Amino acid sequence: MSVDEAGTEHGDGGADDPGWDVDPDDESGAAVVAAVGRQLKAWRESAGLRASELGSAIGYGENLIYKVEGGRRIPRPEFLDRVDGVLGAGGKIAAMKKDVVEVRYPKKIRDLARLEARAVEVGVYADHGIHGLLQTEGHARVLLETRQPSYSRDEVERGVAGRMARRSIFERSPAPALSFVQEEAALRRPIGGRMEWRRQLERLLKVGRLRNVSLQVMPLKCETHPGLDGGIEVLKFGDGTAVGRSLGVLNGRPVSDPKHLRILELRYGMIRAQALTPGESLAFIEQVLGET
Known part of the structure; x- marks a missing residue:
């Protein structure tokens, strides 16, 4: 309106x-x-x-x-x-x-949500920002409002609504296995101001404590790792198939052939090995929250 x-x-x-x-x-x-x-x-x-x-x-x-x-x-x-x-x-x-109910959200988000709804395992390495599944509503809104070229109010609200709807993956039963690796820099950027920043960190702690979720932090002191050329996402399905994407493989286009999936899984496995453990990561996020 x-x-x-x-x-x-x-x-x-x-x-x-x-x-x-x-x-x-x-x-x-x-x-x-x-x-x-x-x-x-x-x-x-x-x-x-x-x-x-x-x-x-x-x-x-x-x-x-x-x-x-x-x-x-x-x-x-x-x-x-x-x-x-x-x-x-x-x-x-x-x-x-x-x-x-689905067409309220942008087509790109609908397509992604359908894949996530089928996935039995999801692995994500997020580099510059908090991954969409982990974002608070306020955090997501600020990101969409600051996009350039700018979105209309309708586009912002549809994007936020779609992103929030995707969080239903955390409520699925049986629960999928979800693993996230977040760069430390993303945790320290106060997007939306101090209060929204705190809410975002609290959201990460809440999700990171779920039994089916592994949340890890890649510390800035880690000089190099295989994800420096872009984020990674790999979704695996119950029928044994999978789909993944990364800027470092075919310029971010979705891939499903075994050759490219092996590359993504190799890189993601090495990233997880170099990141803080889930326990260390939760303690680290609590420390950052205490500093805000």
Whole structure:
């Protein structure tokens, strides 16, 4: 919802803006949103309501209703719940939440989340920054807000929401085996200010104490190691296949052939061997937290 629309007679209006603009480059996501919009319009017209009447009934502006029905706006789940209740759809509209829950996030994030959801083992070496799975919401928002060229507000919020949704990997059952190696420099950069920095360090400690997680710190005193040309990620799946990526192998393009995966696994294994142990790493993060 843009500033000039908020609170105007024909703007989105109402309570919190119930969605994000559709990314025109995301063809699959746009198709889902368009199909949902057509269904909403059919239900509204069948109930004999004008768009303005439906908007008033659920607390949103007429313009927002037209955007959703026209496939130009991705509705939030609560928006669909309200429409379902007003139109007496008996849960049929609310059931479409499953169709839109993923397309709320950028396609790149959706693709990554699908891989992470399948993985039984994840290994990550993060060099310059805190890895996305480990970030707090505030930390992630600051990173996205400072990107250049700058993101729109919609892009920032969708990126943050997608990054936070990926953290469900820590709640999976059975739990995957997760290992992270973070560069010390990333722990010492106070992104978002002192309080957000503390929250981020506390988040690392919380995750690092999970039984299925190994969190290690690569200290700055380590003069050299095999990850100096970029971060590394390796995801292994239950069927024995795997996928990985690193700037140092094929310029960061995803790889799944055994030859390149062996290179990534060799480098990651050496990085873990040179980093502080998980116990030493937690103690180190506690020390940094105490210094903030």
